[in-house]
Amino acid sequence: MGTQGSLHDMTVADLIQVNCQDHKTGKLSLNNGAMQGNLYFKNGNVIHAEMGQLQGEAAVYELLSWEEGLFKLDVGHEAPQSTITRSWAGLIMEGARLLDEKLANNDSDESVTNDLKETIVVAPKIEDILKEMGGEMQGYIASAVTGMDGLNIAQHSKTNIDPEAISAQMTMLLKLVDSTVGKLDAGTVQDNLVTTANAYVLMRFLPGRQHFLGVAVDRKAANLGNMRLIANIYSERIYKAIPR
């Protein structure tokens, strides 16, 4: 990664992720028109941020919403203070959640309230569908329907594995894959399959791309083709059950 560039090429979330994964220490300066902000990294963590009058996490969340501007990284530049203790992944997830919340607030209060009421009623129906889907997959472990904020709207597990823990992590991966494919101009992502030593984890975008279906199966017992086929068949049905 270069030390400077445009937010058109790399989002603020990408920059946080790359610099933290590379255990960087330094200052990332961001400019968006008349606005200016700084993020400070130390050994792979975001430890301080400032944007106008904002400092700490509040400044990070504001900077995460920037879609345009320029960035410059000064490696080795130490932070003037430490105001952030949350992990970098936690900052990105919370930033995404706040951004979604902000967008949702642009709709009328009434429709939001109705959606929430409907979610409470309909989510159990989705869990029933997940359970049924799991019954058709050999080696099924768990599944979830997850928003792009990393929060599950429905989940089902046959074991003691917590689908929420998987979903939160896999959302970050799916977002990175989606932005990667976008930069490569390699089409539209339909699904992403991670093969681990013990499991296949499939994440499939539902129509509208606001949610994805995540499924984990035991690699030794599962049939990969069957898993992909069943997930594909159930995606449409699950999508129709999501309240809008």
Added chain:
Amino acid sequence: MTKLEQLIMQFRSEVGSDFVSTDVVGMDGLSIAGGSINPNFDSNMAAARFAMVMKLAGKITDKLPLGAVEDNLVTTDSYYLLSRFLDDGSFFWIVAVTREATLGAVRMLMNEYAPQLSNAIPHA
């Protein structure tokens, strides 16, 4: 031509007309061998961007009780993009094929070639 390049050429011919691109890439995102036959598919950018994907995949599966990540498959409406760790995990192999490719056959070929590619990676 190095042993690595020879293996890549051999792999490419076995995939056939659905082949788009392949690279053996260090975790710094730099390709050490390979390339794209499609001018619209930038293999260097794919190498750099997928290094981030593989790093993240490796990190998040460490936190989950599912075992270490071995490979990742992205299905887009245009391509299958397969990436898998090689050697001790300090390299990965990315392959792009068209959606007309037989996915199972490409995965099997990758299983066959991965150990050979790992052995052919030059070490300091």
